[in-house]
Amino acid sequence: MGIASCCKYFCGITALLVALFLSPLAMFGAEEVLIDDVASWGLKGPGLSTLTPNMRGVYYLSGNQTPKLCADEDKKDVQKCRGMWERSPAMGLDMSYCFYDAKKKKITCPASAPWFIGGGPKAKLFVGTLAPLGRFEYVINKGDPEFEGRPADSFDGAMKLFAFGGIPMTALAGRDYSYRITMKDSGDGSKVMRYTWWNTTNTPHPISEADDEWTYEIKRFYDGKNVDKGVINEMKKVWGDSIVHGVPKMSVASALAGLLNLFSLDYRIMPA
Numbered sequence: 148m149g150i151a152s153c154c155k156y157f158c159g160i161t162a163l164l165v166a167l168f169l170s171p172l173a174m175f176g177a178e179e180v181l182i183d184d185v186a187s188w189g190l191k192g193p194g195l196s197t198l199t200p201n202m203r204g205v206y207y208l209s210g211n212q213t214p215k216l217c218a219d220e221d222k223k224d225v226q227k228c229r230g231m232w233e234r235s236p237a238m239g240l241d242m243s244y245c246f247y248d249a250k251k252k253k254i255t256c257p258a259s260a261p262w263f264i265g266g267g268p269k270a271k272l273f274v275g276t277l278a279p280l281g282r283f284e285y286v287i288n289k290g291d292p293e294f295e296g297r298p299a300d301s302f303d304g305a306m307k308l309f310a311f312g313g314i315p316m317t318a319l320a321g322r323d324y325s326y327r328i329t330m331k332d333s334g335d336g337s338k339v340m341r342y343t344w345w346n347t348t349n350t351p352h353p354i355s356e357a358d359d360e361w362t363y364e365i366k367r368f369y370d371g372k373n374v375d376k377g378v379i380n381e382m383k384k385v386w387g388d389s390i391v392h393g394v395p396k397m398s399v400a401s402a403l404a405g406l407l408n409l410f411s412l413d414y415r416i417m418p419a
Contacts, residue, residue: 168280170408173400175261177275177391182379185369188392192243192260195371199300201336202254204242204370205264207382210341210363211235225385226267230360236273238382239264239390240365245285252290254304258282261393266386274391284309293329293351301332302339305349327352330365337375339365 180188189205213235217228227234244262247254256262263283265274289297291305306328308316327344343361344352368378382390395401 167408171279171282172276173398173403174396175275175279176394176396177265177271178394179271179389180392181389182368182382182386183388185374185379189241189369190243190371192241192245192262194246194260195243197247198242198245198254199247199302199336200370201300201302201332202242202245202247204336204367206240206242206339207366207368207378208235208238208240208341208363209366209381210361211238212361232360234267234385236265236267236269237263237278238266238386239392241392244393249299252288252304254287254289256285256287258284261395263393265391265393266382270391274393278393281310284313287330291329291351297332302336303330303332305329306341307349325349337367337370341365 178188185205190203195203210229211234212229212232215233217231217233221227221233222231240256241262241264242256244260245254245256261274261279262285263274263278265271286307286309287304288307289301289304294301294304297303310316325347327347327349328341330339330341332339341361341363342354342357344357345361366375366378366381368375368382
């Protein structure tokens with residue numbers, strides 16, 4: 148094989164890999180929507196029928212934050228900071244883009260769905276670009292030992308966030324600690340408590356030992372029929388009237404991107 152042929156071969160492979168990496172941008176996008184209009188844009192995903200009534204909802208992640216400390220001058224800005232930590236632009240979750248496998252006792256919010264909801268100035272970048280490229284996947288394990296005996300329809304379990312086809316986020320971040328995150332249904336799925344334990348094994352631990360700074364409520368503000376105005380008002384105090392919602396794109400480019408992923412067997416990003 149000559150130099151010219153080698154160049155064409157490797158350039159072709161490189162172009163294919165770049166196209167695969169960027170393909171989600173043709174398949175998913177970000178749309179700014181009014182929080183009050185949640186009934187018009189929420190719960191439109193393909194996973195809704197697999198969920199129990201307790202799992203069906205659009206949720207506000209009231210205290211979701213990043214491991215990055217807030218600058219002193221930003222601590223009074225409620226949109227930037229929650230206590231000493233920076234708020235995450237991932238502040239909502241549309242469960243209709245997630246799927247519940249009752250046999251495996253797992254709820255999966257896959258890389259193949261725009262299940263993120265974002266708020267603040269970083270939201271469009273996060274929801275429309277970083278989240279799709281990162282192939283983020285959330286898995287909620289209801290079969291975790293802590294949740295044995297819990298009602299089958301409850302919205303709880305041990306939680307793990309992955310990227311790029313199953314790589315734990317802590318491994319990507321280069322952090323040398325382990326952690327455990329769980330969520331526990333309050334009874335009807337309208338409010339779910341989220342708990343975090345740092346530097347520990349992913350096995351059951353007493354709730355009293357969870358990190359208070361990372362404990363918060365996941366609050367449902369739309370269940371497909373009813374809108375919770377109280378939660379919406381709470382959201383608007385922090386994020387304003389509008390947020391960014393992930394949406395699938397319907398176009399020739401998105402169809403070609405889907406075919407590219409199909410032929411490359413990259414099922415992580417195929418439409419659900």
